Amino acid sequence: MTIAQDTAETRNLAALYLLAGRSLLTSSPQELKAVLDDAEEALPSSAREPWRAALQIGSQDLEKEYVRLFLSPDHAACLPWQSVYADPPQLLGDAHHAALAWYRRCGMEPSRENEPADHAGLLLSFYGTLVASGAAPSELALFRRQHLHWLAGFSRKLEAAARIPLYRLAAELIHALVQDPEVAP
Amino acid sequence: MTITRRDWMKFTGGASAALASSPLFALDEYFRPAVSRQAAVNTITTACGICSPACGIKATVQDGVLRFVEGLPGDFSGEGHLCGKGASAAGFLYDPDRLKYPMRRTNPRKGFDEDPGWVRVSWTEALDTIAQKIADTRQQFGAESLLFVTLPAPDMWARFLNSIGVVNRIDHIDECFLTDRIIQRYTTGGKSWSVDFENSRYILLFGWDILAKTKIVHANGMVKAKSNGAKVVMFNPQFSATGKFADEWHPIRPGSDLAVALAMINIIVSENLYHKEFVDNYTNFAEFETQIRQHFQQFTPEWAERESDVPADAIRRIAREFANTRPAVAPAHKKTLCANYANASQLVHAISILNILAGTIDRPGGRYFARQFSIPGVDAVYPPPPYPPKQGRRVDGKDKLPFVLEDGGGMFSTCADGVLRQYPGMIRFAFFNAYTVLAWPQPKLGEEMLKAIPFTVAMDFLPTDTVNMADIALPSAIYLEGNDVVSRDYSAKMPQAVARTAVAPPIFEARGIPFVALELGKRLAPEFFRTPAGEFINLNTLLDEKIKRAGLGENFAEFRAKGLVTREQNFVPMTRFNTAGGGGKCQIYVPQFTREKGADPLPVWKPKREIPTADYPFYYLTFIPAVHKRLTTHNNPILAEMFGPEEPALVPAEMAAKLGIREGDRIRVTSRVGSIELKAHLTQHLRPDCVMVAHGFGHRSRLLSVSGQKGVRDGDVIPAQSADELVRAGNFAGASCIMDAVVKVERVS
Numbered sequence: 001m002t003i004a005q006d007t008a009e010t011r012n013l014a015a016l017y018l019l020a021g022r023s024l025l026t027s028s029p030q031e032l033k034a035v036l037d038d039a040e041e042a043l044p045s046s047a048r049e050p051w052r053a054a055l056q057i058g059s060q061d062l063e064k065e066y067v068r069l070f071l072s073p074d075h076a077a078c079l080p081w082q083s084v085y086a087d088p089p090q091l092l093g094d095a096h097h098a099a100l101a102w103y104r105r106c107g108m109e110p111s112r113e114n115e116p117a118d119h120a121g122l123l124l125s126f127y128g129t130l131v132a133s134g135a136a137p138s139e140l141a142l143f144r145r146q147h148l149h150w151l152a153g154f155s156r157k158l159e160a161a162a163r164i165p166l167y168r169l170a171a172e173l174i175h176a177l178v179q180d181p182e183v184a185p
Numbered sequence: 186m187t188i189t190r191r192d193w194m195k196f197t198g199g200a201s202a203a204l205a206s207s208p209l210f211a212l213d214e215y216f217r218p219a220v221s222r223q224a225a226v227n228t229i230t231t232a233c234g235i236c237s238p239a240c241g242i243k244a245t246v247q248d249g250v251l252r253f254v255e256g257l258p259g260d261f262s263g264e265g266h267l268c269g270k271g272a273s274a275a276g277f278l279y280d281p282d283r284l285k286y287p288m289r290r291t292n293p294r295k296g297f298d299e300d301p302g303w304v305r306v307s308w309t310e311a312l313d314t315i316a317q318k319i320a321d322t323r324q325q326f327g328a329e330s331l332l333f334v335t336l337p338a339p340d341m342w343a344r345f346l347n348s349i350g351v352v353n354r355i356d357h358i359d360e361c362f363l364t365d366r367i368i369q370r371y372t373t374g375g376k377s378w379s380v381d382f383e384n385s386r387y388i389l390l391f392g393w394d395i396l397a398k399t400k401i402v403h404a405n406g407m408v409k410a411k412s413n414g415a416k417v418v419m420f421n422p423q424f425s426a427t428g429k430f431a432d433e434w435h436p437i438r439p440g441s442d443l444a445v446a447l448a449m450i451n452i453i454v455s456e457n458l459y460h461k462e463f464v465d466n467y468t469n470f471a472e473f474e475t476q477i478r479q480h481f482q483q484f485t486p487e488w489a490e491r492e493s494d495v496p497a498d499a500i501r502r503i504a505r506e507f508a509n510t511r512p513a514v515a516p517a518h519k520k521t522l523c524a525n526y527a528n529a530s531q532l533v534h535a536i537s538i539l540n541i542l543a544g545t546i547d548r549p550g551g552r553y554f555a556r557q558f559s560i561p562g563v564d565a566v567y568p569p570p571p572y573p574p575k576q577g578r579r580v581d582g583k584d585k586l587p588f589v590l591e592d593g594g595g596m597f598s599t600c601a602d603g604v605l606r607q608y609p610g611m612i613r614f615a616f617f618n619a620y621t622v623l624a625w626p627q628p629k630l631g632e633e634m635l636k637a638i639p640f641t642v643a644m645d646f647l648p649t650d651t652v653n654m655a656d657i658a659l660p661s662a663i664y665l666e667g668n669d670v671v672s673r674d675y676s677a678k679m680p681q682a683v684a685r686t687a688v689a690p691p692i693f694e695a696r697g698i699p700f701v702a703l704e705l706g707k708r709l710a711p712e713f714f715r716t717p718a719g720e721f722i723n724l725n726t727l728l729d730e731k732i733k734r735a736g737l738g739e740n741f742a743e744f745r746a747k748g749l750v751t752r753e754q755n756f757v758p759m760t761r762f763n764t765a766g767g768g769g770k771c772q773i774y775v776p777q778f779t780r781e782k783g784a785d786p787l788p789v790w791k792p793k794r795e796i797p798t799a800d801y802p803f804y805y806l807t808f809i810p811a812v813h814k815r816l817t818t819h820n821n822p823i824l825a826e827m828f829g830p831e832e833p834a835l836v837p838a839e840m841a842a843k844l845g846i847r848e849g850d851r852i853r854v855t856s857r858v859g860s861i862e863l864k865a866h867l868t869q870h871l872r873p874d875c876v877m878v879a880h881g882f883g884h885r886s887r888l889l890s891v892s893g894q895k896g897v898r899d900g901d902v903i904p905a906q907s908a909d910e911l912v913r914a915g916n917f918a919g920a921s922c923i924m925d926a927v928v929k930v931e932r933v934s
Contacts, residue, residue, distance in 0.1 A: 018209045034208035063304045071285055072303050079281050088822040090279040092250045109219040114690050
């Protein structure tokens with residue numbers, strides 16, 4: 001196996017996935033700001049300022065919106081787990097096991113062991129790392145097919161349900177990453 | 186796969202200094218090195234927790250995730266089978282709506298259209314806040330200001346409630362078996378869940394739709410009984426599943442079962458058809474024979490026919506058949522109308538007398554007491570210091586009902602009246618565990634109550650209506666996420682225990698109520714939560730000790746490896762009965778049921794609470810669909826698909842024709858306290874003066890994605906009551922009267 005060249009292009013692409021993933025994993029403005037600092041170069045210049053502005057938000061306000069959207073949603077607005085979009089909808093379904101298998105093949109697994117592995121944030125973060133690691137295009141395509149396809153619908157839901165700019169921006173980014181062939185490798 | 190752990194580490198804190206310091210790639214909080222690269226699959230023995238028989242389960246688990254369940258061979262309850270609810274276990278465990286973290290409300294306005302503004306808090310913060318609130322409230326307003334809407338179980342939770350002197354604890358039992366438990370204590374020696382259907386030759390059912398309740402142990406028992414030649418007779422206004430299964434069905438007038446039972450006793454006593462050997466040796470019949478014979482003479486079959494619409498000849502014949510076909514049983518259980526009508530105390534007493542006269546109390550073919558392993562509770566393992574006295578007013582008014590007070594159960598049906606009208610402002614703190622006000626008669630009063638109480642905690646596994654209104658929500662683990670021991674109390678002629686083993690750790694940050702009990706106890710009454718060695722109680726050590734003392738193994742791990750333990754022994758019928766004040770005998774005449782205590786030593790005729798009038802000409806009945814358990818299963822997508830998210834009212838075709846109602850029309854059902862609108866489903870299987878609506882639908886919480894805001898609440902037309910009303914009605918064992926409403930029905934144009 002050959003480690004990918006740490007090229008700016010690869011890193012930028014990975015950064016976008018990692019930024020998108022992290023925006024769904026944490027409600028800490030501080031953590032997100034640090035991540036954004038690191039990912040800013042990867043963003044189109046027109047998107048940088050909106051992201052910066054979106055993170056000028058109090059911790060409790062962000063937490064309230066995070067919980068409302070992802071943890072205690074009004075009629076399940078945009079639950080972030082892939083298995084929830086299967087039939088019947090449930091946590092820890094087949095997609096959880098499939099994601100876990102991917103992680104384990106890389107020698108990793110989610111740190112929070114009682115939580116589903118098919119969280120959109122984990123999937124996007126993992127994929128970003130795959131990109132950065134120089135995974136073969138066939139592997140990337142397989143992962144996208146297995147675990148990222150549902151995020152197009154998810155991002156639309158998120159965009160519609162979000163009450164703060166941060167999650168509208170995250171939705172736009174996710175949608176671009178999973179839909180746009182120019183962006184997705 | 187070409188990516189290796191080494192590659193991964195390069196980007197997540199490993200080799201590349203540049204990237205390791207990058208916040209983008211700092212994923213340690215989210216990923217860690219894998220413990221195993223294999224998908225571990227194993228089989229675990231456990232027990233269902235949806236309803237009380239707790240059928241044994243063989244669970245297939247992959248990587249700590251439940252994948253498949255099946256019945257456990259050799260288990261007395263399920264006999265190797267699971268019902269639809271039990272088989273849908275994954276739908277509960279992995280419901281996407283499950284509460285995942287402790288949460289604190291930030292929006293002070295409460296209502297179903299209000300966003301609670303939840304924010305996550307740590308368990309420590311949640312428990313500190315709750316403990317402080319309890320301490321402050323108790324100090325300022327006394328123990329009576331605390332309301333706990335919870336069962337008195339498990340034992341750690343009971344210890345916690347006792348340790349802080351909780352006065353006001355209420356539960357659902359008045360809607361269930363409270364009446365039966367109180368009456369049986371004095372007549373036969375105690376509540377029992379066990380009926381020896383398979384050896385019975387004659388089964389008399391007052392209202393209990395056994396086959397539609399999907400308790401496998403009972404349904405199988407009925408099938409075996411029929412296979413063995415038993416006759417089944419059913420009194421029920423609806424031609425129910427059990428009615429269809431029965432040899433004889435009588436569409437009895439709602440609330441008049443008591444009249445039939447009284448007339449049957451009259452026939453059996455006056456014609457000396459009772460089981461003489463049992464009655465002479467094991468009951469107080471001889472002591473009170475004169476009173477008994479004299480009392481029941483008034484209840485003739487002809488009188489009973491006028492009250493019940495059951496023909497006098499049929500009552501006479503059934504009474505003789507019941508007495509002469511041995512063994513015979515009239516199962517008394519929570520659904521034997523115990524909770525339904527204001528005359529339930531009298532009815533359960535009468536049914537108990539029928540069983541005593543049949544001579545089948547703890548006898549083959551009758552109702553018997555389970556032979557059980559004795560599992561010690563925490564107070565036996567670690568004896569506590571003396572508990573503080575319980576001082577204060579009872580918000581549900583049960584201190585006006587001496588037998589209810591003595592029993593210890595609470596009352597849903599009077600709680601809202603107590604909080605809002607009898608003692609306004611008294612309750613300052615409420616803790617709901619696994620209960621929601623949707624279960625109450627007139628749940629709107631429950632909503633008002635929740636708004637009136639300054640601080641509410643709700644612990645549950647789903648965001649119920651009550652959680653929606655709470656100040657702090659705690660995510661509850663469910664039965665598949667904890668270890669425990671279940672001692673069989675259904676169909677247990679010999680002791681059997683099953684290891685309820687966690688098939689998976691609690692999801693997210695869910696915890697069991699014993700954890701909450703212990704943690705609140707440490708904060709509020711630490712002296713009650715220490716071992717004799719001075720350390721705080723450890724829940725795992727406690728369970729090990731219980732297993733050891735019960736003789737099930739050296740510890741839980743050993744018991745778990747066995748899964749199911751049965752102690753083979755012969756069934757030896759009891760000769761002394763544990764009746765309260767009965768001197769070891771069953772009591773037909775109950776001297777303790779005095780007028781001064783609002784009771785009667787022998788059952789007397791009392792009408793139901795409400796009877797049809799010109800304004801409200803129809804009886805209103807409710808039922809629980811077989812695929813559901815009360816109101817706790819409706820968010821399960823598999824079960825919802827089986828019955829549908831909304832339910833139609835069952836309208837007799839004859840009534841529908843008179844009212845111009847057609848199949849699928851929307852109708853309005855109105856009682857003196859409220860109305861509901863829903864679709865009509867016409868049926869020939871219901872008395873023409875009744876309308877039936879399913880219970881458990883109509884959750885208001887917008888946070889329930891399957892069941893939220895769908896269907897109607899049957900309770901909206903069922904009047905809640907005050908404790909004084911119960912006293913006036915002679916409802917001395919506290920039945921909640923959930924079938925006692927009368928209504929009008931009209932088509933909605």
